[in-house]
Amino acid sequence: xxxxxxxxxxxxxxxxxxxxxxxxxxxxxxxxxxxxxxxxxxxxxxxxxxxxxxxxxxxxxxxxxxxxxxxxxxxxxxxxxxxxxxxxxxxxxxxxxxxxxxxxxxxxxxxxxxxxxxxxxxxxxxxxxxxxxxxxxxxxxxxxxxxxxxxxxxxxxxxxxxxxxxxxxxxxxxxxxxxxxxxxxxxxxxxxxxxxxxxxxxxxxxxxxxxxxxxxxxxxxxxxxxxxxxxxxxxxxxxxxxxxxxxxxxxxxxxxxxxxx
Amino acid sequence: xxxxxxxxxxxxxxxxxxxxxxxxxxxxxxxxxxxxxxxxxxxxxxxxxxxxxxxxxxxxxxxxxxxxxxxxxxxxxxxxxxxxxxxxxxxxxxxxxxxxxxxxxxxxxxxxxxxxxxxxxxxxxxxxxxxxxxxxxxxxxxxxxxxxxxxxxxxxxxxxxxxxxxxxxxxxxxxxxxxxxxxxxxxxxxxxxxxxxxxxxxxxxxxxxxxxxxxxxxxxxxxxxxxxxxxxxxxxxxxxxxxxxxxxxxxxxxxxxxxx
Ligand SMILES: Nc1ncnc2c1ncn2[C@@H]1O[C@H](COP(=O)(O)OP(=O)(O)OP(=O)(O)O)[C@@H](O)[C@H]1O
Ligand SMILES: [Mg+2]
Numbered sequence: 001x002x003x004x005x006x007x008x009x010x011x012x013x014x015x016x017x018x019x020x021x022x023x024x025x026x027x028x029x030x031x032x033x034x035x036x037x038x039x040x041x042x043x044x045x046x047x048x049x050x051x052x053x054x055x056x057x058x059x060x061x062x063x064x065x066x067x068x069x070x071x072x073x074x075x076x077x078x079x080x081x082x083x084x085x086x087x088x089x090x091x092x093x094x095x096x097x098x099x100x101x102x103x104x105x106x107x108x109x110x111x112x113x114x115x116x117x118x119x120x121x122x123x124x125x126x127x128x129x130x131x132x133x134x135x136x137x138x139x140x141x142x143x144x145x146x147x148x149x150x151x152x153x154x155x156x157x158x159x160x161x162x163x164x165x166x167x168x169x170x171x172x173x174x175x176x177x178x179x180x181x182x183x184x185x186x187x188x189x190x191x192x193x194x195x196x197x198x199x200x201x202x203x204x205x206x207x208x209x210x211x212x213x214x215x216x217x218x219x220x221x222x223x224x225x226x227x228x229x230x231x232x233x234x235x236x237x238x239x240x241x242x243x244x245x246x247x248x249x250x251x252x253x254x255x256x257x258x259x260x261x
Numbered sequence: 262x263x264x265x266x267x268x269x270x271x272x273x274x275x276x277x278x279x280x281x282x283x284x285x286x287x288x289x290x291x292x293x294x295x296x297x298x299x300x301x302x303x304x305x306x307x308x309x310x311x312x313x314x315x316x317x318x319x320x321x322x323x324x325x326x327x328x329x330x331x332x333x334x335x336x337x338x339x340x341x342x343x344x345x346x347x348x349x350x351x352x353x354x355x356x357x358x359x360x361x362x363x364x365x366x367x368x369x370x371x372x373x374x375x376x377x378x379x380x381x382x383x384x385x386x387x388x389x390x391x392x393x394x395x396x397x398x399x400x401x402x403x404x405x406x407x408x409x410x411x412x413x414x415x416x417x418x419x420x421x422x423x424x425x426x427x428x429x430x431x432x433x434x435x436x437x438x439x440x441x442x443x444x445x446x447x448x449x450x451x452x453x454x455x456x457x458x459x460x461x462x463x464x465x466x467x468x469x470x471x472x473x474x475x476x477x478x479x480x481x482x483x484x485x486x487x488x489x490x491x492x493x494x495x496x497x498x499x500x501x502x503x504x505x506x507x508x509x510x511x512x513x514x515x516x517x518x519x520x521x
Contacts, residue, residue: 054426056422056425056426071426072426072427073423073426075419075423077419079419079420079422079423081420081437081438081441082519082520083441083442083445083519084437084441084519092424092427092429092437093427095429095433095437096424096427096428096429096430096433097428098430125518125519126519127519127520127521141427145427
């Protein structure tokens, strides 16, 4: 098997919607067990980049090589099936794999409870869930199939700080166990610092790599103080200030807020 | 099957919630009684005499036969329009040209008064089942067709991408993603078509056949038997209420509970 050197390799990727150039010459290499985050202003083409990597959009220019066996996706707009209950939505990927009903419900229930959903939420339809709950359902649906590669498009944007940290912790655990590779999009610089090995800053119009930051320290050893300090450093970085068009006021090294979010 | 169980389980609760409807029906009957006292037996027979006529009517064989014939015709018309409309509508929804081309035809079908169809049908089919069923189909088919067309037309790529990302097999994509969406459009159309079938069938019978509730209605008219006419109307309304509230509504509640 090619287990050892599975990777998501993006080379000179460009993309346009009609006349609008969205992405220009993006290259990076996501190796197994690593986490790459993409941060950038809204409308900069992050979701587009993710969709190209996952194969939802046809690659027009450049090359995307994905040698992971199994990948899963948590969408920015969750994309739950409105006519299925929480439980069925979470179990969707398992059903697609042909798992028996009893077992997939068992696994889905387990992960739902771990993600802070309650028993009574399991039989609800998406319309009766809060935005944050829907995000957790979508995230659970992606994680429950135990993917090798996880595409996350702002999966925590509607969650409170506590829940966010809890789910981040779950991710960090899986990453440290070497079971997961993550391609992650976020608006929240602090989240990026906490989770990633590499942070790609995407400039806007057209989207291109403005800068890549690398963080060597293993995720598990990053405590809050470290994350705050690193985020503060990032916020003071000229590249970040320029891409996010931060005003002087917000670049006073106040790391308790995400950058553009 | 789970859905079926749920429907049955919730049925008593649902029935209990029907008291409001019952009281509004009683209110209506009260008004009717007032009308009778105002205008007299010939114009508006009292509820009492109407129900009495109805009671004796229900005990004659011929009326049961008429009801049977009418129900049969309405059902055939409904089944044909539901089947044909669903199939062709879904097909048309898949192709842009087909949906554009079908638009004016549907407008014509919907806009043409059923009474005109009856005349044509009588010329084509004579007087009998076919004329009635044809008229019912022409009136109900476009409703189902439009519903089905919109159902497939509005299928979203987003959910398809989602199911592809989990490598859902084709059958599962159909049962879990496409079908529920399309069905949520087709089902209300079926209900509307069923109501339409029931109305049209009586009208067509009144004008074109020697049997069925519509024909019986024509007889009461020629005898100036207002109580008899009202009794027949009561039978028709009874059927409509029965189908609508005992059959369709519980199913609708079950299959549409995911909607806001
Ligand atoms: N299917 C499409 N057709 C045409 N234009 C599109 C399409 N999808 C996205 N765009 C455009 O591409 C640009 C980038 O969109 P994208 O969704 O990738 O941004 P984003 O970085 O994910 O933003 P956000 O952070 O707000 O989610 C936007 O200007 C958007 O209007
Ligand atoms: Mg986006």
